[in-house]
Amino acid sequence: MIRVRLLARDIIAGIDYHKRPLLAFHVYFSLLALFALSPASAWLLAALVELSGQSLVGNDDLVRFLVTPAGLFWLMVSATLISVLVFFQAAGMMLIAARDADDVFHTANNALWRVIKRFPILLKLAAMQVLAHLLLAAPLLALLAVLFQWLLGGYDIYYVINEHPTELYFFTPLAILLLSAILIGNGSLYVSWSLALPLVLLEGYAPRTALRKSWQLVKGARFKIARIVLLVALVVASLPLLLALGFESLGALLVYIIPGPAAVQVTVLGMLIGLYVVFAVLVSFLAISANSMLLLKIYFRCCGQQAGNFAELEPRTTGPLAWGIEAVLVVLALGQLVWVAQSFDEREQVTITAHRGASWDAPENSLAAIELAIQQGADYIELDVQQTADGELILIHDRDYLRVAGDRRSIWQVDYAEVREMDAGSWFSSQYAGERIPTLAEAVELIRGRAQLYLEVKTSPAMPNLVPDTVRELQRLDFVEETVMAALTPGVLEEVLQLEPDFRTALLVHTAIGVLASHSYDVLSLRDALVTPSQLRASRDGEYELHVWTINSPSEMHRFIDMGVDSIITDRPDVLKAVMKERAGLSSSERLLLRMRHWVW
Structure with a gap:
C-alpha cells in the first residue's frame, strides 16, 4: 500500500540522511556530463546527420527530414541519449541510498564507478523504452499531422498564427484531445515501467525482464503512482521558478535601496549572482534526487522491502567528500562569475536591422515601412522577396496574399498587374489604406544611399527562377555591395554565391540540427532563444557575424547588446536607437552595473 504522506516523509528523510554523498x-555527474557525455552526444548526433548526406538540416527541411528513415533514426538516438543521461544520474543516487547484495552503502565514488560499468545495460534499457514510447505515440501524431493538413494546410502558417482562421x-480542441491521449498513453507506459531501472540496478535483471517485472509490480496501482509522480514533478518543477522569481525580486529591491556609487551596487550584485549560482546548484540537486528517491521508495514498497532510514553509519569517506563538495560549489560560483564577466562584450555598437521595415508602426514590407525605418535610424532594412506568375520580384512574406490583401491565391498564381491593384495597407490600419505591394526595384531606389538591404529569398518549388532573377535584378540595379542575401537553407546561399560571389550572405535559423559552423556564410542570424555566449565565441572564431531576431523589448535589447551580438533585428528600430543612445551616456562602471542587472533579472 502506497501512502503519499509516508512516501513524502521517506523521500525527505532519505535525502537528508544521504545528502553528502x-x-x-x-x-x-554534472562535471562528467558537461565535459564528456554532452560533447560526445553532440558529436554523435552531428555525425548521424552527416551520414544522411547533409551537415545541417534547417527550418524548411526539418519536418521532412524527421519522417525519413535517417531522421527517425536520429530522433530515436537523440531521445535515447537524453534518457540514458537521466538514467545515469538516477542510478547513482539510487545506489547511494540503497544497500547492495553485501548489505553496504555506496559512496559517491563507488556509485559513479558502478554506474559507468552498467552503462551498456542502461543504454539498452533507455533504447527499448524510447522505441516503445515513439511507436505508441506515432499513430496519434500522424493523425494530428493529417488533421492539421486537412484543416489548416491551405493557409500560410504565419496567417494561422496571427489571424486565427475559423x-x-x-x-x-481536436489537437488537445489527441495530445491528451498521447500524454495519457505514454504516461501510463512510463508509470508501468518506472521500476525497471531499480530492478536492473539492484536486482540484476536484464532490461527486457525488468520491464516485464515492473509492469507486473505496478499493476493495480498505476493511477496512484501516477498521481504521486505528477505531484513530485510539479513540486520539483516549481523550485527553479520560485528561485528565479525570488532572486529577480531581491535583485530589483537591492538596486533600488542601495545608494551609489555604482561600484557598491556592482559588488552587491556580484555577491547576489554568486549566491544565485550556489542556490541553483542546490535546487537542481534537490529536484533530481527527489525524483530518484521517489522511484527507489516506490520500488521498496512494491517489492515488499523495508523503507525509511537505515541504521548503518555513512561511509567514512563522506566527511572529506563533504568538504570537497563545498569547495567545488565555491569554485563553481566563482567560475560562473568569471564566465559572466567574460561573456560580456565591451563593444556597445550594434547595427539596427528593421524587420520588414518599421513593421511595428507600418504595414510590413511596404514602402511606408521602409521609409519610416530609415527615419527611425535603421542601418539595414530586412525585406522578403518572392515572384509573381509573370516573374515580377515583389516584397511579401507569406506564400499567399490572404493576410495582407484578403486574397487566398498563392504568390506565384497572380500576375503583377493584378497584384499592383491590391490594397496591402488596410489590414494594418485605415491610415495606410491603399498601400501597395512594392517591387524589389522600388524598394532599392528608396533605400539607396540611406541604408543597406537585408533581403530574405523566400524560395519555393513553384518559383524556380527566384534566386537567379533576384541576383540579376540586384546586379542590374548596382546594389550588390549594399545587400546581404539571407535564406533559411545553406543551399540557397550557395546558389547565390555561385551566381554572384561578391554578395554577403546570412543563414537564418529558427530551428536546426547539425553543425552550424560547418557552412560558409558572412552572417549567422538566430532567433533569440538560440543565441548563447558559446554561439558568440564560435562566431568570433569562425569570423562571421552573429545576428539575433526578432527583438522588440528594451530589456532584451540591452541583454543582447551586453552579450555582444553584431546586429539586432527588430520591428521597432526607434526603440533600439533610443536604447543605444541611453547606453552611450553611461560610464564604464554604470555600464557594468547595467549588464549585471540584466543578467540577474
Missing part, C-alpha cells in the same frame, strides 16, 4: 555524486477553432 548524493550531493557529491550530483557534482561528479478552422483553427476546430483544429485546436
Whole structure:
C-alpha cells in the first residue's frame, strides 16, 4: 500500500540522511556530463546527420527530414541519449541510498564507478523504452499531422498564427484531445515501467525482464503512482521558478535601496549572482534526487522491502567528500562569475536591422515601412522577396496574399498587374489604406544611399527562377555591395554565391540540427532563444557575424547588446536607437552595473 504522506516523509528523510554523498555524486555527474557525455552526444548526433548526406538540416527541411528513415533514426538516438543521461544520474543516487547484495552503502565514488560499468545495460534499457514510447505515440501524431493538413494546410502558417482562421477553432480542441491521449498513453507506459531501472540496478535483471517485472509490480496501482509522480514533478518543477522569481525580486529591491556609487551596487550584485549560482546548484540537486528517491521508495514498497532510514553509519569517506563538495560549489560560483564577466562584450555598437521595415508602426514590407525605418535610424532594412506568375520580384512574406490583401491565391498564381491593384495597407490600419505591394526595384531606389538591404529569398518549388532573377535584378540595379542575401537553407546561399560571389550572405535559423559552423556564410542570424555566449565565441572564431531576431523589448535589447551580438533585428528600430543612445551616456562602471542587472533579472 502506497501512502503519499509516508512516501513524502521517506523521500525527505532519505535525502537528508544521504545528502553528502548524493550531493557529491550530483557534482561528479554534472562535471562528467558537461565535459564528456554532452560533447560526445553532440558529436554523435552531428555525425548521424552527416551520414544522411547533409551537415545541417534547417527550418524548411526539418519536418521532412524527421519522417525519413535517417531522421527517425536520429530522433530515436537523440531521445535515447537524453534518457540514458537521466538514467545515469538516477542510478547513482539510487545506489547511494540503497544497500547492495553485501548489505553496504555506496559512496559517491563507488556509485559513479558502478554506474559507468552498467552503462551498456542502461543504454539498452533507455533504447527499448524510447522505441516503445515513439511507436505508441506515432499513430496519434500522424493523425494530428493529417488533421492539421486537412484543416489548416491551405493557409500560410504565419496567417494561422496571427489571424486565427475559423478552422483553427476546430483544429485546436481536436489537437488537445489527441495530445491528451498521447500524454495519457505514454504516461501510463512510463508509470508501468518506472521500476525497471531499480530492478536492473539492484536486482540484476536484464532490461527486457525488468520491464516485464515492473509492469507486473505496478499493476493495480498505476493511477496512484501516477498521481504521486505528477505531484513530485510539479513540486520539483516549481523550485527553479520560485528561485528565479525570488532572486529577480531581491535583485530589483537591492538596486533600488542601495545608494551609489555604482561600484557598491556592482559588488552587491556580484555577491547576489554568486549566491544565485550556489542556490541553483542546490535546487537542481534537490529536484533530481527527489525524483530518484521517489522511484527507489516506490520500488521498496512494491517489492515488499523495508523503507525509511537505515541504521548503518555513512561511509567514512563522506566527511572529506563533504568538504570537497563545498569547495567545488565555491569554485563553481566563482567560475560562473568569471564566465559572466567574460561573456560580456565591451563593444556597445550594434547595427539596427528593421524587420520588414518599421513593421511595428507600418504595414510590413511596404514602402511606408521602409521609409519610416530609415527615419527611425535603421542601418539595414530586412525585406522578403518572392515572384509573381509573370516573374515580377515583389516584397511579401507569406506564400499567399490572404493576410495582407484578403486574397487566398498563392504568390506565384497572380500576375503583377493584378497584384499592383491590391490594397496591402488596410489590414494594418485605415491610415495606410491603399498601400501597395512594392517591387524589389522600388524598394532599392528608396533605400539607396540611406541604408543597406537585408533581403530574405523566400524560395519555393513553384518559383524556380527566384534566386537567379533576384541576383540579376540586384546586379542590374548596382546594389550588390549594399545587400546581404539571407535564406533559411545553406543551399540557397550557395546558389547565390555561385551566381554572384561578391554578395554577403546570412543563414537564418529558427530551428536546426547539425553543425552550424560547418557552412560558409558572412552572417549567422538566430532567433533569440538560440543565441548563447558559446554561439558568440564560435562566431568570433569562425569570423562571421552573429545576428539575433526578432527583438522588440528594451530589456532584451540591452541583454543582447551586453552579450555582444553584431546586429539586432527588430520591428521597432526607434526603440533600439533610443536604447543605444541611453547606453552611450553611461560610464564604464554604470555600464557594468547595467549588464549585471540584466543578467540577474
